[in-house]
Every structure is written in structure tokens, then in C-alpha cells.
Amino acid sequence: xxxxxxxxxxEIVRAVLAGDRERYAELVERYRDRYARYAARxxxxxxxxxxxxxxxxxxxxxxxxxxxxxxKFVGWFxxxxxxxxxxxxxxxKSSASLEAAEGVAAADRTDGHTESNERRRALQLALLxxxxxxxxxxxxxHVEGLSYxxxxxxxxxxxxxxxxxxxxxxxxxxxQLREHA
Amino acid sequence: xSGREFHPLVKQLLDGDITLAELPAELRAExxxxxxxxxxxxxxxxxxxxxxxxxxxxxxRRRQTRRMLPWLLAPxxxxxxxxxxxxxxxxxPTNPSLVTVRFVLSxxxxxxxxxxxxxxxxxxxxxxxxxxxxxxxxxxxVSLPPGxxxxxxxxxxxxxxxxxxAPAVDDGFGRRNSVLTL
Numbered sequence: 001x002x003x004x005x006x007x008x009x010x011e012i013v014r015a016v017l018a019g020d021r022e023r024y025a026e027l028v029e030r031y032r033d034r035y036a037r038y039a040a041r042x043x044x045x046x047x048x049x050x051x052x053x054x055x056x057x058x059x060x061x062x063x064x065x066x067x068x069x070x071x072k073f074v075g076w077f078x079x080x081x082x083x084x085x086x087x088x089x090x091x092x093k094s095s096a097s098l099e100a101a102e103g104v105a106a107a108d109r110t111d112g113h114t115e116s117n118e119r120r121r122a123l124q125l126a127l128l129x130x131x132x133x134x135x136x137x138x139x140x141x142h143v144e145g146l147s148y149x150x151x152x153x154x155x156x157x158x159x160x161x162x163x164x165x166x167x168x169x170x171x172x173x174x175x176q177l178r179e180h181a
Numbered sequence: 182x183s184g185r186e187f188h189p190l191v192k193q194l195l196d197g198d199i200t201l202a203e204l205p206a207e208l209r210a211e212x213x214x215x216x217x218x219x220x221x222x223x224x225x226x227x228x229x230x231x232x233x234x235x236x237x238x239x240x241x242r243r244r245q246t247r248r249m250l251p252w253l254l255a256p257x258x259x260x261x262x263x264x265x266x267x268x269x270x271x272x273x274p275t276n277p278s279l280v281t282v283r284f285v286l287s288x289x290x291x292x293x294x295x296x297x298x299x300x301x302x303x304x305x306x307x308x309x310x311x312x313x314x315x316x317x318x319x320x321x322x323v324s325l326p327p328g329x330x331x332x333x334x335x336x337x338x339x340x341x342x343x344x345x346x347a348p349a350v351d352d353g354f355g356r357r358n359s360v361l362t363l
Binding site (some may be wrong): 018020021022024026028029033036037039040041046047049050053054057058061065116118120122123124138142143148153163167170171173174175177178 | 185186187189191192195196215217218219221222224226228229230231232235236237238239240269287290313314316317318320332352
């Protein structure tokens with residue numbers, strides 16, 4: 001849902017810090033769905049993504065005074081969500097594959113293209129076998145549609161190191177998909 | 182190369198640096214396989230509408246807990262509290278046996294929201310919530326005595342909705358009541 005007002009992120013952050021807590025809901029509304037997709041692909045489960053996004057927003061609220069550039073709230077928030085997703089993956093690695101399969105299976109029922117669903121399910125499972133670093137760069141580029149330059153800015157890293165991660169990811173995905181073909 | 186790895190030119194294809202037509206003929210099949218792999222990625226949007234009220238309710242609940250903490254710890258902190266009051270006199274609450282509770286519901290499409298519960302004899306007109314800001318968040322602040330209270334939100338005068346952010350119990354008639362313990 002688009003924000004109901006055109007208030008800039010920085011304006012809302014400053015209002016919340018000044019005591020208008022209710023306005024924080026505007027930021028949550030504005031960004032929750034956009035970042036839920038990233039979290040869902042990172043964690044392999046829409047439910048886990050919902051929890052992660054909620055936690056990240058609560059943590060961001062707690063640390064809002066540390067957001068040095070309120071106008072860049074969303075980039076700062078993304079790093080909080082990213083940390084949450086990485087921690088969650090370390091904690092629950094064992095159950096993620098099953099959840100991913102179930103999540104994709106649920107999506108399958110809605111469109112009925114069996115072959116493409118099967119391919120999508122296999123890729124989602126293979127994605128969960130990547131390292132979190134590799135999975136993240138794949139998700140940001142091929143799900144979120146960001147360029148290498150945009151990803152590098154967001155993660156404060158270099159394009160060559162991202163490409164190295166991604167190229168390893170391509171090989172591992174191919175290997176995984178061939179093994180399970 | 183192991184044969185399981187994509188050719189470097191195919192990786193450039195996946196990166197969007199070159200097109201399939203620019204690949205040597207002997208790599209076209211591998212290029213098509215690679216494009217099919219990436220093409221299978223699930224880009225469907227993910228919607229988490231409950232997150233807004235869950236976040237706001239969690240923040241609100243925590244604030245209430247923090248407000249209540251001095252009362253919960255009152256015996257242990259009596260001496261410290263006396264010292265603080267001595268150093269910084271503050272206006273005492275009008276009735277220290279009551280706890281101030283703020284109820285919050287995100288209902289962007291609602292025209293009216295009220296509270297019905299054991300504390301107002303389930304009168305759905307007694308405790309209306311006020312819409313705050315522009316985000317569809319409704320709130321009401323109520324002073325309640327310590328103990329257990331059951332309640333629901335009444336949306337548009339007809340829909341009885343348990344608080345999604347609170348535990349609930351069966352009301353004995355097939356519906357759920359939220360429970361608040363103070």
C-alpha cells in the first residue's frame with residue numbers, strides 16, 4: 001500500500017524522535033512489504049520473513065536515535081533486517097529447507113504451471129544451500145533487480161567482490177540443481 | 182573447469198554484461214540453461230499487512246510494561262523511590278491502585294472502533310477508540326484496577342475482534358476474548 005502522506009522518511013524519523021511515536025507506523029507501512037520479499041527469499045519462509053521484518057522494525061525503533069542520516073532511514077533499516085536474517089539462518093538452518101518447500105508448494109496451488117513450479121521449488125531449495133553471502137547477492141540482483149553498483153553501495157562493499165560471490169553462487173546452484181534433477 | 186561450473190562468458194551473460202547472441206555457438210546451450218535457472222527465481226511480491234499493528238502494539242505494550250515496572254517492584258525499590266522522590270518531588274498519581282493501559286488497534290478501513298470488556302460491562306459504546314495520525318491506528322487510554330480483564334475490539338459497531346497482540350481465551354460461546362493481566 002503506498003504511504004498515505006508524502007512525508008519524507010527523514011521528516012517522520014525526526015517527528016518520532018521528538019515524541020510522536022504513532023508516526024512510526026507510516027514508516028512500517030511504507031517499507032514492510034518491500035523488505036518482506038527480501039527476507040522471505042533469504043529465510044525460505046514467508047512466516048519467518050514476517051517475524052524478521054517485525055523484529056527489525058522494533059529494533060530500528062529502539063535504535064532510532066542512532067540513525068545518523070534520517071533521510072536515509074531505509075538503507076539503515078535494511079542493514080538491521082539483514083543482520084536479523086543472517087542470525088535467523090544460523091539459528092534455524094535445519095528447518096529452513098522443509099519450510100521453503102512447503103512455502104513454494106503453497107504458491108504452486110495458486111497458478112498450476114507444474115513444470116515451472118517444480119523448477120521454482122528446486123531453485124528455492126538450492127538457494128538455501130548457498131552461503132548467506134552468496135544467497136544475498138543473488139536475491140538482491142535477481143529478485144530485487146538491483147545492479148551490482150546499487151548492491152555494493154547498500155552493503156558497503158566492492159563490485160568485484162560481489163561478482164566473485166555471485167559467480168560462485170551460479171556454480172553452486174547449477175551443481176545443486178543437477179544433483180537433484 | 183569441472184563441467185559443473187558455468188563458463189565465464191555464461192556468467193557474464195547472467196550478470197547482464199553480454200547477450201545470448203554474443204556467446205560463441207558452442208556455449209549457447211549452456212547459456213540457455215543458465216538463463217532458465219535464473220528465470221525460475223520466485224519474484225512474487227510478499228505482503229505482510231499484520232506487521233504494522235504487530236510492531237505498534239509491541240512498542241505500546243513495552244511502554245506500558247515500563248510504566249508498570251515501578252509498581253511491580255515497589256517493595257524492593259521503596260527506599261530508592263523515597264530517595265528519588267525526596268530529591269525530585271513529582272506529582273503522585275491520582276489513584277495509585279489503578280494502572281493506565283493504552284489499547285491499540287490498526288484498522289485503516291474502520292469507521293469506528295470501541296472496546297467492550299469486563300471493565301465496562303461489555304458495553305460497546307462505553308469506551309470508544311480515537312483514530313490517531315493518518316495510518317489507521319486507533320487508541321484508547323483506560324485506567325484499570327490490577328487483576329485479569331477480558332475484552333474485545335468492536336469495529337464499526339458490529340465486528341467483535343479479539344486483540345491480535347494479546348493472549349485470548351474461549352468465551353464459552355464459540356468466540357475468543359482477549360485477556361489482559363495487570
